[in-house]
Amino acid sequence: MAASAVVAASAVVACGSATTAISTYVPALFGGLGSIVGAIIAGSAAWLVSSANRAEERQRDALQREEERKRDVLQRAFDSAGSHMATLSFDKYVEFCEAYAKLYRTSLVEIFRLGPCKEAMAYSAKLSNLRSEWVLWSTVETDAALKRFEDAMFEMGSDAWQTGSEFAANVPNRAELIQRMYRRFCELAGLGVWNGEKLTDDLAVASLMTAIRRTLGTDQFDKLRQETVKRALEDFTRSEVPGYRATR
Known part of the structure; x- marks a missing residue:
């Protein structure tokens, strides 16, 4: 009888200890998981922003290369015509x-x-x-x-x-x-x-x-002249007005 009482008391003590342990570590565990998820979300958001910035830079670079290509074509045309x-x-x-x-x-x-x-x-x-x-x-x-x-x-x-x-x-x-x-x-x-x-x-x-x-080639030379004047004016405006962006 006494032995049974001792065993029951020990079980109660053990159960109380387990409950205390769970109450202590479970919130810490979920808090850690929350921090990890938050870090993942923040990292993903940063990656998306970085990818968008890189895509915009690539688009700007492509537009700049196309602009340089057109200028090169015009320059070669004038060089050839000027020989x-x-x-x-x-x-x-x-x-x-x-x-x-x-x-x-x-x-x-x-x-x-x-x-x-x-x-x-x-x-x-x-x-x-x-x-x-x-x-x-x-x-x-x-x-x-x-x-x-x-x-x-x-x-x-x-x-x-x-x-x-x-x-x-x-x-x-x-x-x-x-x-x-x-x-x-x-x-x-x-x-x-x-x-x-x-x-x-x-x-x-x-x-x-x-x-x-x-x-x-009268009509073609007229178009070439108009395009040259247009680009010259755009270059001048771009250099004179900060933040100016030519529209095409």
Whole structure:
């Protein structure tokens, strides 16, 4: 009986000790776990912020490299265009285009004044001779484009000559040639319609000028000039205004 009491008392003491131990260490254990979780969360947040910063830096670097690449392309374009031979060739070509355009306009004025006439053959020959004189500074593309207009002018003059009154009896297809002659005249004049037929503007003087501008690269040089001025202004503004960021 006494022994049982002693055992029961010992059990009670042991249970009390265990309860005390649990009460002491469990909060400490959970507190430590909380600190670890908090550290993990803080570390993750710091990693995310760092990754976002690195991504932004990479984006800025990529934009800067692209900007430098564009500037390099522009610089190479100007360096190439500024070489002595390129400058000389371009200047000669511009001079040829100006002379050709002037003679072509003068020829058309005379043709419009006289109407379809045999003199158109002489005007075409003058244009062809001028083109031959500048053959060293012209291009294959330009020659092909201008020759179309010269051929149309010569054909009209030839038809006018063949359908003259002195050859009327010897030209069986005179009516057909007259129709073609006036059709060419309307095409060169850019009238748009002949005898109820809608004409293209391929042979109109405006098309000739467009072809010359295209071979000269007039529109492209204008775009290049605008881009150069724009970038120069952006560089100036960036250097003068702190925190300025160009918008594109």
